[in-house]
Each structure stands twice: as C-alpha cells, then as structure tokens.
Amino acid sequence: MALFSRKQKTAVGLDIGSGLVKVAVIDHGGAEPELARVAMVPLLADAIVEGEVMDPAIVSDAIRAALSAAEVNPAAVATAVGGRDVIVKKIIIDRVKASQVQELMRWEAEQHVPFDMDSVELDFQILDPEADDEQMRVLLVAAKRDLVEAKLRVLEEAGLTAAIVDVDSFALHNAFERSHPEAMTGVVALVNIGHESTNINIVEDGVPVLTRDLNVGTRRLREDLQRDLGLSAEEAKAVLDAPDRSTALDTVLVARGEEIAVGIERAAAFLASASHSQVQVSSVYVCGGGARTPGMLDTMGARLRVPIVLATPLANLTAREGAFESLDAEAVAPLFMLAIGLALRGPG
Ligand SMILES: Nc1ncnc2c1ncn2[C@@H]1O[C@H](COP(=O)(O)OP(=O)(O)OP(=O)(O)O)[C@@H](O)[C@H]1O
Ligand SMILES: [Mg+2]
Structure with a gap:
C-alpha cells in the first residue's frame, strides 16, 4: 500500500579520484537526507593522470567494484569534472x-x-x-567538452548514465555548506588534498569566489619519501597512512604542507588585488586523503597562523548503521566530501 511504503529516493554520488574511486549513497526519503552507504576502491597507478583517464577499462572496472561494494546498482549517478580544463x-x-x-x-x-x-x-x-x-x-x-565527454564515456563503459555532471568545486561546496554552516560567514578556504591534486576554494560569506588547483597530493608525498629516504612504495605508503606522525615525514611534510599553504596565500592575494580590498582568510577547512596525513594540518597551521579544521561531511549528516561497513568512519569520512556533496543534490 502506497501509504506505508516509504518511497526509495536514493541518490548515488560518484567521485572518480586518481587514487580512489568513491561512492556515496544518500537516502532522500526521510525528513533529512541520510548517508546510507559509502565505498571506496583503489585505482591502479596511472589509470588517471592529471585528471585525464588513461585507461578507461581499469577506471570503469573500479567504478563497478565500488558500486558493488556499496551494494547499489543504479542506472544513473551524479559525478563531476574538475582540474585545469x-x-x-x-x-x-x-x-x-x-x-x-x-x-x-x-x-x-x-x-x-x-x-x-x-x-x-x-x-x-x-x-x-x-x-x-x-x-x-x-x-x-x-x-x-572533451573532458565532459571522456567522463561520460567511462560511465557508459561501466553501464551507467550521468544524472548530473557537476563541477568538483561546486559539489565540494555543497557538502561543505551542509556540514560546516559556521564557515559560511567571512572568508574561509576549503581545501581538498587528494592523491594527485589539491583543490583550493575560497568562500566569501558562503559564496565560492575562487578556485585553484595545485599539482600536489599524497602521491607526491609518497614519491618524496621514496626519493629522499630510499623507502619502497609500500613503506612510504605505510608512513603516510599511519595514525601517528613519524619523524620520517618531517621534511617532506614541511615542503609540501608549505606548498599548499602558499597556494592558499596566493589565492587570497589574487582575490585581494582583483577586488581592491583586504582579503583575510580566517580559517582553513581541509578534506581529502591528504587531510589524514599525520601532521599535515599542523604544518599548514604553522605557516598560515589561522585555525585549520579537519572538514568532515558527517558534521551535520546522519550515517545509517553500517554505512561505512568495515571502514573506520571517522578516519575516512573526510575523503567522501565530494561524493557526498554530489549525492546530497538528490535523486534525478
Ligand atoms: N584510510 C585510508 N584509506 C585509503 N587511503 C587513505 C586513507 N587515509 C588517507 N589515505 C590517503 O588518501 C589518498 C586518496 O585521497 P583522495 O581519495 O582524497 O584522493 P583522490 O580523490 O583519489 O585523488 P585526486 O582528487 O587527486 O584525483 C590515498 O592515496 C592515501 O594516501
Ligand atoms: Mg579527489
């Protein structure tokens, strides 16, 4: 009977990252959206380079694997494009x-x-x-157009259509707006540190006013560790994914953390000169895998001298029991900001 059957109104957000393909499923059937399920699947190295899909078959396999891990089989997903194009x-x-x-x-x-x-x-x-x-x-x-069409082709190869092709920074902003309403006044930076790239968004009174990408992410940190300390790829990854900061990380972290901090300073300086006004970033919110690198937030804070906050989509969103399955929800939630921002747009 229709009266009692709660209509399924789920939306699936798909974030095709260069390191991890991430899926977030949000149920819009209730009074408030609820995070029903997330899943992530690592992507083989170099399947996506500088935002360009090098190997569509590998990427579409990872998409299928992520959807199946999330136990959904949607016809359409919300996804996004970003980067320098x-x-x-x-x-x-x-x-x-x-x-x-x-x-x-x-x-x-x-x-x-x-x-x-x-x-x-x-x-x-x-x-x-x-x-x-x-x-x-x-x-x-x-x-x-090439970029958008390439995304659509990968989806097609995975047997999917696009409900929406959003822009990375808008989808991030969407999740950010919901999870961190306190950041919607004044000038703040929202920074997504991924595997290959870092996306900096300056938000002024809740309005995204500038977005910039840097070619730095956890992959670069791993390569630094391999080169500077002679570690294997696995050893370097273990250092980066460890819960605590190891001294091995000190130099590379300072160099890359500062590179990101300088990127934020430059973005703010650019805005100031364009608007002929003082633009003072009052706090920085950080998400993405790089936000989990032990010591990253401290390093950025030491340079920028403003509060650095770990942004999480769960700050104002209920996750259903078992939504993260075997994943550590607190540890990985910041990686799902973009996928959740996409799924929050709603079904269809
Ligand atoms: N619990 C975790 N599980 C897996 N990876 C983690 C974890 N914590 C931190 N990481 C790091 O996060 C990185 C992936 O981050 P993220 O998913 O934000 O990048 P991406 O979206 O794939 O990359 P990009 O946006 O640059 O294309 C991994 O390369 C890894 O170094
Ligand atoms: Mg990413």
Missing part, C-alpha cells in the same frame, strides 16, 4: 533578467575563458538573484 570565474555584469544571462554568458566567456569557445560547455549561476542593485554577480563555468 574547468574554469570557474566570478564576474560582475550590469543586472539583466535571469533569462537574458544565458545569452550574455557566451560573450563574457569569450573575454574570460582562455579556451576555444567551440569546444567548451558553458554554465552559470547567478549569485545574488534576489538583490536589486545595478550590478549582478554571476559565477561562470566553462568546461572543455
């Missing part, structure tokens, strides 16, 4: 009707996006639709 830019234009923005965006994109206009997908979001001042703030998104 995606440009997100906040622009200010004279206020026009929402219906007119679309037309303007192509022209604006030609001014702001260094890609060939015939090969990009454009999208936009009006940041202040309710305001009535003379100018309006619009977030312009341009993604190289």
Whole structure:
C-alpha cells in the first residue's frame, strides 16, 4: 500500500579520484537526507593522470567494484569534472533578467575563458538573484567538452548514465555548506588534498569566489619519501597512512604542507588585488586523503597562523548503521566530501 511504503529516493554520488574511486549513497526519503552507504576502491597507478583517464577499462572496472561494494546498482549517478580544463570565474555584469544571462554568458566567456569557445560547455549561476542593485554577480563555468565527454564515456563503459555532471568545486561546496554552516560567514578556504591534486576554494560569506588547483597530493608525498629516504612504495605508503606522525615525514611534510599553504596565500592575494580590498582568510577547512596525513594540518597551521579544521561531511549528516561497513568512519569520512556533496543534490 502506497501509504506505508516509504518511497526509495536514493541518490548515488560518484567521485572518480586518481587514487580512489568513491561512492556515496544518500537516502532522500526521510525528513533529512541520510548517508546510507559509502565505498571506496583503489585505482591502479596511472589509470588517471592529471585528471585525464588513461585507461578507461581499469577506471570503469573500479567504478563497478565500488558500486558493488556499496551494494547499489543504479542506472544513473551524479559525478563531476574538475582540474585545469574547468574554469570557474566570478564576474560582475550590469543586472539583466535571469533569462537574458544565458545569452550574455557566451560573450563574457569569450573575454574570460582562455579556451576555444567551440569546444567548451558553458554554465552559470547567478549569485545574488534576489538583490536589486545595478550590478549582478554571476559565477561562470566553462568546461572543455572533451573532458565532459571522456567522463561520460567511462560511465557508459561501466553501464551507467550521468544524472548530473557537476563541477568538483561546486559539489565540494555543497557538502561543505551542509556540514560546516559556521564557515559560511567571512572568508574561509576549503581545501581538498587528494592523491594527485589539491583543490583550493575560497568562500566569501558562503559564496565560492575562487578556485585553484595545485599539482600536489599524497602521491607526491609518497614519491618524496621514496626519493629522499630510499623507502619502497609500500613503506612510504605505510608512513603516510599511519595514525601517528613519524619523524620520517618531517621534511617532506614541511615542503609540501608549505606548498599548499602558499597556494592558499596566493589565492587570497589574487582575490585581494582583483577586488581592491583586504582579503583575510580566517580559517582553513581541509578534506581529502591528504587531510589524514599525520601532521599535515599542523604544518599548514604553522605557516598560515589561522585555525585549520579537519572538514568532515558527517558534521551535520546522519550515517545509517553500517554505512561505512568495515571502514573506520571517522578516519575516512573526510575523503567522501565530494561524493557526498554530489549525492546530497538528490535523486534525478
Ligand atoms: N584510510 C585510508 N584509506 C585509503 N587511503 C587513505 C586513507 N587515509 C588517507 N589515505 C590517503 O588518501 C589518498 C586518496 O585521497 P583522495 O581519495 O582524497 O584522493 P583522490 O580523490 O583519489 O585523488 P585526486 O582528487 O587527486 O584525483 C590515498 O592515496 C592515501 O594516501
Ligand atoms: Mg579527489
């Protein structure tokens, strides 16, 4: 009887990372969304390099394995694209009707996006639709079509379609908004330190205003350890994934932690010069596998001298009993920020 059958309204978020393929399943059937299940599957080295899928078969196998580990069999998933072939830019234009923005965006994109206009997908979001001042703030998104199509092909090979192809930084922001509402005032940085790359997002009063990618992540740390200390790949990985900081990590951590900290400083400085104002990042929220590297947050804090917070999607989201199965929920939750941000968008 329909009255008593609670409609299944699950959404599946798929984060195809270069180190781990991650799946998050969220049940939207209740009063509040609930995390029903997560799973992650390691990806073989070099299957994805600099955001580009080198080996579609390996990646689609890992996607199938992650879905099966999460015990779901969806027809469509929400996924995202990111990296240097995606440009997100906040622009200010004279206020026009929402219906007119679309037309303007192509022209604006030609001014702001260094890609060939015939090969990009454009999208936009009006940041202040309710305001009535003379100018309006619009977030312009341009993604190289090749990148989007490559993602769709990998999904297709895994027998899936895309419910949404989002932008990494937006999906992250979506999870962040829900889990850390306290970060929605003032200027904060949300940083996702992954396997290959680090994504820095500056958020001003809850609005994402700048995103930057750095080519540094846990893979680079592992390579540093191998090169500097002569460790094998397995030994280096053990040092990185250990619960406590080992002295072996000291030098590489300082170098890479500072590289990320400098990236944040530069992003803030860029914003300050673009807006001719003081931009002071008051706190930094960090997620992704690199946030779990012992000592990473301390190293960043020592340089930036602002509070560094471990961001977790579970800060304001209930996880169903057994959602993490054999995984240590507290340890791995920060890795699922993006997948959860995608699944939080809802089914369909
Ligand atoms: N409990 C854990 N299990 C597995 N990996 C972990 C764990 N804790 C930390 N890590 C580290 O997290 C890294 C993966 O992080 P993450 O999933 O954020 O990267 P990714 O999304 O695959 O990479 P990218 O975003 O750069 O493409 C692993 O390479 C590993 O070093
Ligand atoms: Mg990632």
